[in-house]
Amino acid sequence: MNHDLLLANIAKHIQLNEEEKQHFLSFLQVKKVKKKQHLLLEGDVNRSAMFVTSGCLRAYHLDENGFQYIQQFAPEGWWIADMYSFITQEPGHLYIDALCDSELLLISKANLEKLYKEIPKFNHYFRVLAEKSLVSFQSRSMENLRLTAKERYEKFCLRYPTLIDFISQKQIAAYIGVTPEFLSKMLHA
Amino acid sequence: MNHDLLLANIAKHIQLNEEEKQHFLSFLQVKKVKKKQHLLLEGDVNRSAMFVTSGCLRAYHLDENGFQYIQQFAPEGWWIADMYSFITQEPGHLYIDALCDSELLLISKANLEKLYKEIPKFNHYFRVLAEKSLVSFQSRSMENLRLTAKERYEKFCLRYPTLIDFISQKQIAAYIGVTPEFLSKMLHA
DNA sequence: CGTCTATTTGAATGTACTCAAAAGCGGTGG
DNA sequence: CCACCGCTTTTGAGTACATTCAAATAGACG
Numbered sequence: 001m002n003h004d005l006l007l008a009n010i011a012k013h014i015q016l017n018e019e020e021k022q023h024f025l026s027f028l029q030v031k032k033v034k035k036k037q038h039l040l041l042e043g044d045v046n047r048s049a050m051f052v053t054s055g056c057l058r059a060y061h062l063d064e065n066g067f068q069y070i071q072q073f074a075p076e077g078w079w080i081a082d083m084y085s086f087i088t089q090e091p092g093h094l095y096i097d098a099l100c101d102s103e104l105l106l107i108s109k110a111n112l113e114k115l116y117k118e119i120p121k122f123n124h125y126f127r128v129l130a131e132k133s134l135v136s137f138q139s140r141s142m143e144n145l146r147l148t149a150k151e152r153y154e155k156f157c158l159r160y161p162t163l164i165d166f167i168s169q170k171q172i173a174a175y176i177g178v179t180p181e182f183l184s185k186m187l188h189a
Numbered sequence: 190m191n192h193d194l195l196l197a198n199i200a201k202h203i204q205l206n207e208e209e210k211q212h213f214l215s216f217l218q219v220k221k222v223k224k225k226q227h228l229l230l231e232g233d234v235n236r237s238a239m240f241v242t243s244g245c246l247r248a249y250h251l252d253e254n255g256f257q258y259i260q261q262f263a264p265e266g267w268w269i270a271d272m273y274s275f276i277t278q279e280p281g282h283l284y285i286d287a288l289c290d291s292e293l294l295l296i297s298k299a300n301l302e303k304l305y306k307e308i309p310k311f312n313h314y315f316r317v318l319a320e321k322s323l324v325s326f327q328s329r330s331m332e333n334l335r336l337t338a339k340e341r342y343e344k345f346c347l348r349y350p351t352l353i354d355f356i357s358q359k360q361i362a363a364y365i366g367v368t369p370e371f372l373s374k375m376l377h378a
Numbered sequence: 379c380g381t382c383t384a385t386t387t388g389a390a391t392g393t394a395c396t397c398a399a400a401a402g403c404g405g406t407g408g
Numbered sequence: 409c410c411a412c413c414g415c416t417t418t419t420g421a422g423t424a425c426a427t428t429c430a431a432a433t434a435g436a437c438g
Contacts, residue, residue, distance in 0.1 A: 145366030
């Protein structure tokens with residue numbers, strides 16, 4: 001069942017009885033997307049947080065010159081959202097799309113707020129998630145200043161070992177913040 | 190009273206009755222530090238999260254060449270910690286020190302865990318804090334790749350308007366990730 | 379007042395980008 | 409099943425943004 005991965009993830013942090021599990025699952029919506037399909041466009045309000053049960057998503061920003069900057073990949077077992085937009089329910093700046101056919105579990109902002117009220121320990125679960133993600137982005141924001149492109153490439157390989165030979169070099173370039181041309185030269189040097 | 194700023198901050202997110210307030214305050218420790226005094230060194234375990242009631246702290250990383258990279262400043266009303274170390278209670282990679290004489294409220298990891306158990310709605314408070322901080326570091330990590338030094342300088346001015354004419358250029362350079370020499374040239378161009 | 383650190387300025391260098399063009403590769407339709 | 413089209417990757421030459429090293433000046437603090 002595609003809920004199992006999520007329940008297992010949650011079980012690492014909080015204990016749910018059968019009733020709570022069912023209640024939680026009733027808030028979720030299953031969604032299937034095809035490769036290249038968008039789940040969120042710039043200017044959209046991100047109404048649901050997404051948990052990837054199979055496949056892989058990515059969140060990216062498009063700058064005024066048409067350059068993509070990838071904020072994160074979300075392989076199987078990862079949550080993804082435009083956090084700014086999801087929290088504030090205002091239009092966001094990110095695109096989210098599928099790198100391959102994928103299956104997702106969605107929880108809407110409204111249902112998540114209900115969940116926090118009805119099963120408060122989910123505050124704990126999502127607090128721990130947010131804290132871990134925070135630590136990771138804190139590191140990355142400093143690494144993006146102090147590391148060279150080559151070092152950032154190596155960090156990428158460590159962070160997403162399953163993606164290295166699955167995604168294109170262009171995607172990796174957009175994640176580490178270099179041009180595809182430069183990454184190609186770097187890997188052939 | 191120096192607790193007021195913190196209680197006001199908390200009141201924006203959760204409602205506490207008088208008893209809960211007192212219980213919370215009993216977990217806190219007041220600490221005064223002088224300018225340049227360190228609160229955390231690289232390799233230390235960060236045992237307490239710190240709330241700045243007056244003054245200003247900063248968290249920074251020192252690389253192998255002796256360059257400082259400032260992760261964040263914490264003026265009055267901000268929380269600061271080495272989140273990685275605080276969460277895991279393992280040795281961290283950050284230094285935290287005072288930019289001027291400052292007054293802090295500390296909550297130890299152990300007391301915070303007790304607090305979560307005894308007044309679970311603090312999970313909500315710290316979840317919201319972590320989420321906001323996450324959004325801010327997500328933006329910064331991409332800005333550090335796609336913006337030029339001049340644009341990062343402008344973002345810095347927006348984020349910390351009270352610090353611009355209080356801290357040295359060298360500090361700003363260490364935050365936006367350029368050499369002091371380059372920042373000087375940039376500002377005189 | 380003297381010392382230490384921060385800032386300024388300049389010349390040479392390096393890392394990564396831009397633009398351009400060719401080669402490779404994958405998917406789609408005839 | 410092959411040919412074509414579009415996108416990715418490669419390669420090269422010229423350029424830009426930021427660094428390094430060095431030295432002079434200015435400022436802050438005890």
